[in-house]
């Protein structure tokens with residue numbers, strides 16, 4: 445894959461992730477709405493409260509994984525600028541094109557990705 449094409453993929457992905465992150469952070473921090481909920485739950489249903497807590501945790505989980513993805517995409521854009529994009533960070537060999545097309549922010553070749561995910565004991 446050409447670097448220009450990779451950059452377009454990564455920039456589009458960064459914009460998408462930024463939007464998702466902003467939407468998720470609006471969901472998890474909306475003070476006006478929270479106050480409204482507290483006022484309206486004068487007769488509290490414990491089950492309802494549990495659901496709200498779960499929703500809040502889900503929002504935070506989404507937010508964290510989006511933030512992590514965003515960091516990967518930004519790191520890939522930096523590697524493009526540095527001229528090291530497309531090479532495995534461990535063995536420095538070129539990463540397979542098909543892999544980069546599927547995961548433009550990939551840092552490692554398939555072999556090293558497996559090692560990173562399952563460290564040798």
Ligand SMILES: [Zn+2]
Nearest residue numbers: 532535553556
């Ligand atoms: Zn490698």
